[in-house]
Amino acid sequence: MIKADPIRLEVFKHLFASVAEEMGMVLRRTGYSPNIKERRDYSCAIFDEKGRMIAQAAHIPVHLGSMPLSVAAGIEAFDFSPGDVVILNDPYKGGTHLPDITLITPVFIDHEGEQDLLGFTANRAHHSDVGGMTPGSMPLSNELYQEGIIIPPLKLVERGVVNQALLDLVLANVRTSGEREGDIRAQIAANQRGVSRMRELVNRYGRQQVEAYMGWLLEYAERMTRRLIAGIPDGTYRYQDFMDDDGLDPESAKIVVEINIRGDEAIIDFTGTSAQRRGSINAVYAITLSATQYVFRTLIGMDIPSNSGCLAPIKVFAPEGSLVNARSPAAVAGGNVETSQRIVDVLLGALAQACPERVPAASQGTMNNITIGGWDSERDRPFAYYETVGGGMGACPGMDGTDAIHTHMTNTMNTPIEALEYAYPFQVRRYEIRRGSGGEGKFRGGNGILREIRFMEKSRVTILSDRRRFAPYGLAGGEPGLSGKNILIKDGEEIELPGKVSCEVEAGDVISIQTPGGGGFGDKRNRS
């Protein structure tokens, strides 16, 4: 075999994707926590022997470019044997932020009595608590150590035997150990299913063919990405945008990008971006890669495998020690959820100059993370609640932006009001589209959300949100979306809260979260 068969190329594309999806099914089916079962905050993927990602199931975009770095960290740390499983969450060794725990399992194939390495299966799941200073492990921290237990790449299972000491140590450091153990075991099972399915493919098609098509599918995705880039006019495109602040110090932080398109290759340079900050908005390099891959993957506009080939024609330079390539032990809890969105914004802002017909204006650019905790005296137990709130999507050339939706790097569901009020001592007063928040334009930006919560008990509220000062930009003459607002209503008086805040509230107080609208596209005078 020296050349890919166009038929088998398509067949293997589906086969590999279906392995990754089936892993996801096992994880969802056997996982414990609602975060996995209902919000589906996880990703599954398969890798070749060198750690290149061959297929990732369409789960969470922020995991896209970062999974291969996990596997690379695993390969660097260990020689794998059959029956091993490596666990990690260290953002500085293959992770992103601490709640995301990744498991890597090698796929060995029996070859005349010898065990040959074919590749790896890996999955990453967001755990609802990994210890640290606040329940939910998404704190307003100033160093990594406050955010939870740090797990460098370690063998959780060695030749089929679980390292119980390691597992016990991890479980001793988290708030809900039973749930964590269940989720980790589900992650092991998911990888194992992937291993079985890969062996099945080798039995069906032969090892040589499976390996060959792993390579050819990388080339296929690379070819598609190169075609996309070749269609973008050569040139240098720059953009910059800001994070409001880091939650500790009031100064804004700048993200700068310069994209150089040369033929079918792109060089992306974040030089000029602010240095890493004390607060938790720092992103590790893996997140910057993920955001880049997400942007190019989406611009292709065709159903292609999400694999490492997509990144082959793209070089990403992110200065070490900056907001987009933080150095240990910078705090990173919010980098994954907030800064990742801004990286997408600057990349799209730059590319809009090159191909204005394909790029939408800025979307809400935040995930509006809210954590509420306290003591529920009616139910006589402590409570902790976490959710993210959607906002406006940026207007597209030719189309208004969608209202009230999660955009870009996340896609997790809301909690039904009727589910929430059964479980927690608060009531939702309003849950509406925030009308008028989408930027005006020939095509209007999507509107944000207005969500008002009235507390029945004294509670602690932590909000990790952005785009409260710097509004989502419009394009081609479109106006920016309205920036978001967090308001505390106390005895009828409205008090505006910062974008990142942790505060005590009393029974009867109301928090009003008003999420940003998307930017508009084109001059509003041309609106039909």
Added chain:
Amino acid sequence: MRIGIDIGGTFTDFVTFEEEKGTFQTYKVLSTPENPSQAIFNGLAELAPIEPPYIIHGSTIATNALLERKGARTALFSTKGFRDVIAIGRQIRSKLYDFFAHRPDPLVPEELRFEVDERVDHRGNVLISLEEDTLHDLCEQLRGLNVESVAICLLFSFANPVHEKTITRVLRESGFLVSPSCEVLPEFREYERASTTVINAYVSPVVDRYLHALEERLEAADFHMMQSNGGSIRSSQARKEAVRSILSGPAGGVVGAFHVGKLAGYEYVIGFDMGGTSTDVSLCDGEIRITKEAEIDHFPIRIPMIDIHTVGSGGGSIAFVDAGGALRVGPQSACADPGPVCYGLGGIEPTVTDANLVLGRLMPEFFLEGRMLLNRQAADDALEALAEQTGILADADLSSAQRAALGVIEVVNTHMERALRVISVERGHDPRDFTLVSFGGAGGLHAAQLARALGIPRVLVPPTASTLSALGMLTADVIKDYVQTVMLAGATPIEELKQLMAPLVDQGLRELQREGVSKDRITLHRELDMRYEGQGYELAVPLTADFAQAFHASHRKIYGHSAPDSPIEIVNVRLRAIGSVPSPSFPRAPLGSDDAEEASLGRRPFVQMDGAMSPRPFYQGERLKPGHTFRGPAIVVYKDTTVYLPMGDRARVDEYFNLIIEIQPNTNLSLRENDDQS
């Protein structure tokens, strides 16, 4: 006489059964898409029953009204502060990697969404009372806006429906057609309940008009509608609960597949219904699998429906080469118009049907009983062009068109295989325990190869393959589903639960008797939806004394673990009331000689899956008799479907005239893997 009628895109199928004589026949008339009931009149005129028939009928009228946005002008009443719940949904996007993906607009536009000042809490306590006086103004507004139908969905109305009932009364007194959520679906989760209620309000007037027209013409007939839960209900009821008859056609097919499978001795059945533009797959493991999480066009419908997984691949799917050089098939389809290239109706892009023709697996003179002349040369040319674009060359045995055609089949089978895995493996079932029942026009050419790929040991093709939906309707029981959210602790005494179930039971018995079901034919299934406290999903277990143990066991079986020490919650009580219907007996004959020679159509060359081509036997399906056996490679041609039997597989005809194909195990494929747990 009982008649099952399925209105499809091209044909309207009839299956009739005469109870006294035990006879049974099927036939088809052309569908009349502009006025679907016309086909029914045409078919019945041909049939001319002596006495008024008992008709069970499935139609896409509700589905089409929804998909084409041709439903009633519908208003929605919600609690103040929550009129946008149906627009926000679950705040997620359906496609991760598409800036231009359009979220469908809500069925009720902003100007028809009204808020009423009221609030009930999760225990059913009224926090803000509804002022009835304020409603009269709203009625006037509705009139001015030409509203035809009204949905009501207030927060926590399942816990205390007092306000919804007041609004319903006032609106009905004013002459509006009203769908209150406390009647349609008294179940928690405001978005899903509102979505279900709004769809009901949106399609009910359309279904009502349609049924009215039918009943007027067929005055004496006893008219019933197939529902998506696999049961039938009287049309007078169906018009009020139109949301329940969405997807009634595919539901009939699943009921039919399960029925023929059971008769043949196979209770574990995977239904495979491959049509022109899409393929529906379903699974029965001794009973038909039901889902409570169905979606249509991204709108959730929370009523129990048969679990059918649909993929956009079928005989009409178009093959092309993408920018990266891969040969792809679908999701674009040539549909019925212009159809595949070989139809000669203007199609120029090669489809799956063209590929099968080029491989010699279709007999042009037998296709749809010769009603459709197939142009093989045109199909050849189209596939040759595809081969050229793809770089596929001829070899010693096959032309480039034939090699491209084999590729198209391999790719489309990969789509099907994925769909079959979703419904089986991904739901925790082992394909080796199942029989693949193939029906629909295009399935027979692919079924055996798919079975082999998945390790399914056997394929069953019923003689009624192309009218199985209508047949399923004929055999469907009367089924009614009820639910009520209760949200109670797991330690709730069973007596209390039975009391909560009592109103559902009363309603179920009353409504089944109204359907004409006698008491001795009624069975009631009482269930609890339960979960561990804090979970966001529920499992249904039967209401018995040890329901808590049953929940832990079921959780362990489905999710692989349980937590007997953790607190549990009882979320809903559920009732399924079934009125069983006498099953028609099917044509049957004792097994005779195994020699199938009398059905032979001679030998003709066709291309097998390994690329070999030589003259092989063709059989005419209608002439096959119980007992006949033969081996692949062979082709069986029926009136409206064709079956491909690959090398090594063995076919026999059972006493019900089913073609049963025993798949030769793929020695190259070891599916016995027990290392999932290691």
